Amino acid sequence: MAKNCQCHSQISEELLSQIDKIIESSLDQPGNLIQVLHRAQELVGYLPREVQIRVAEGLNIPLANVYGVVSFYSFFNVHPKGKHKINVCAGTACYVKGAKQLLENIQEQLDVKPGGTTQDGQFSLGMVRCVGACGLGPVVTVDEDVHAQVHPGKIPSILSKYSKEQQ
Ligand code: FES
Numbered sequence: 001m002a003k004n005c006q007c008h009s010q011i012s013e014e015l016l017s018q019i020d021k022i023i024e025s026s027l028d029q030p031g032n033l034i035q036v037l038h039r040a041q042e043l044v045g046y047l048p049r050e051v052q053i054r055v056a057e058g059l060n061i062p063l064a065n066v067y068g069v070v071s072f073y074s075f076f077n078v079h080p081k082g083k084h085k086i087n088v089c090a091g092t093a094c095y096v097k098g099a100k101q102l103l104e105n106i107q108e109q110l111d112v113k114p115g116g117t118t119q120d121g122q123f124s125l126g127m128v129r130c131v132g133a134c135g136l137g138p139v140v141t142v143d144e145d146v147h148a149q150v151h152p153g154k155i156p157s158i159l160s161k162y163s164k165e166q167q
Helices: 013-026 033-044 049-059 063-072 092-096 099-110 152-165
Strands: 084-089 123-128 140-142 145-147
Touching: 013 033, 013 049, 033 049, 033 063, 049 063, 084 099, 092 099, 099 123, 099 152, 140 152
Parallel strands: 084 123
Antiparallel strands: 084 140, 140 145
């Protein structure tokens, strides 16, 4: 199997060879692309182009097919995620209670857009569907924690709590 040049590789050879093993173990399974991508993402943390190329070569399918699946499903990430994942609830109840302004405020404070990760790799910002705490909106989740009735003034103390955890 021809391998692309790894001169500027972000992914170690060891991880790439583990991806090769995942691919090899799935070769006899029809519809294996999504499963291989899931396992590769578990291993690497995200699916950079380099990994997508490896999967396409290993499964002997066009890179465009792999990219099409990766970009279609929101659970696949093409960029590394931050240490902490911040999500603002995009459900209707939270929206009417100011979730949009909250998101804009967090974007400003972290200098990152939804779907992005801060320069220091500490925070990724995103949106989630209703988390089932509508009466407590607007809701922001950070990793597994749910923060209720969040207003812009609360954001600095929430962020600093997680920033401190990194030290
Ligand atoms: S709409 Fe935000 S928790 Fe339900």
